[in-house]
Amino acid sequence: MPTPLEKVKSQPDSMKARIFAAAQKLFAQYGYEGTTTRMIAAEVGIDISTLYYHWGEKKELYLAVLENFDNEIGTKLKEIEAIVHGKSLHHRLDVAIEEMCNYLFENIEVTRLILFSSFLKSKDTTDPGVSISEYISNVAVAMGMAMDKSSITPTAKARVMAMVLSLFSFISGETFLRPILDVDPDHYIAVVKETLKFILIPAFTQQTGDLSFNKNDSQADANNSAITGKN
Amino acid sequence: MPTPLEKVKSQPDSMKARIFAAAQKLFAQYGYEGTTTRMIAAEVGIDISTLYYHWGEKKELYLAVLENFDNEIGTKLKEIEAIVHGKSLHHRLDVAIEEMCNYLFENIEVTRLILFSSFLKSKDTTDPGVSISEYISNVAVAMGMAMDKSSITPTAKARVMAMVLSLFSFISGETFLRPILDVDPDHYIAVVKETLKFILIPAFTQQTGDLSFNKNDSQADANNSAITGKN
DNA sequence: AGGATTGTCCATCATATGATGGAAGCGATA
């Protein structure tokens, strides 16, 4: 049975869903404090009263946006895990980076939102909070960095975090970072994927002995140091 | 000759400097919109009029905070470059990560601020903007990824970006991430350093020959032209 | 048709916030 939010989203033309979409976009662009109910209403082209009629107070709308992301990201992670289950770590990373990039780039606003809502303090005491921690643990287990979710070392968690942070940063910062790279949106996605693979795959597939979790991937260090050439 | 801002900071007990410090802290915690002049005044323990007397409008104070960071980070990067100049890339990365972590952890608020001010849109048209782009180019050149600042490929810039983003994310998100790792502050710094080295050093020093996953970028070129090669 | 329900907007309120003017305090100097 669908959650109340799923029911709303299943009718994208409904006023409640249109308001939701506008709110998602604006909250992500300007943050919670920086977004006013009037901005949201204007984006939809309605009166603020209509907004309040459908959603009640601003915070309710904000929480719905967060809750929605939480569900979506969880579903997406399970999807990816199903695809790559049993494959080599190298292959898993490749697919995961590819898939997560595609997904998050289609939802840049939400990606921004989750990063900011996690990092920025709220003056309100009622912090919503998305279950990022849960996902990190799941990924760590899925990558074979721990036997189960209760026995994950801080080191392992931090390494998964590094992956997530890189990914989220590149996508959340697109409007800021892309002009620096001076590429068009499609190229930006490609560059980000390539960069993430460049950064992450060597780290996780190397044999360094201090990794208690490395199981099925022995990537001999080919000493093709193309970058170290200088000096 | 000191800049106006340096002059202010040189007298830490002066009202103007105390206001500056409080503003820096609060802007970083709550963002620009989420911070009110009354909050800043309350933090210092003064009336808002006193704040306006010393700094004028809110935006002026905000810009000063950004400008200050801009100067500090630029200085720090030059310091690090001076220390590691001529050393191996591995050693440079090791020192740079160590030094930047130490520095940024001593200035978590400012680190947060710069990340948010870059990533969050402002309703005001006058975007301040810090010269991140400049620093990325400098680092790319310093790492031997390009001959000069005018000939840096998007790929090279993106790789430097990945370093910067990881670093900034881990530090900006400390209040959110540390509870997930469940470690004390000192341990958190250590874990972050170790994780960044784990992630970054293999990528930049081993270069396992396969950027095999991505299509076009065939740059198996030897020496430092692998990245600098303009396509 | 007639009434109820639903959805939308206009007008409005209460509060928070950016900003200012003026009075009062305080120290230095003549």
Place this chain on the structure above:
DNA sequence: TATCGCTTCCATCATATGATGGACAATCCT
């Protein structure tokens, strides 16, 4: 002491914002 300049605070304003009540219109149901 009197005066001046610098600093701080109180009172206040104008606007923006979250939120609400009520009027009006459209739709549905009998």
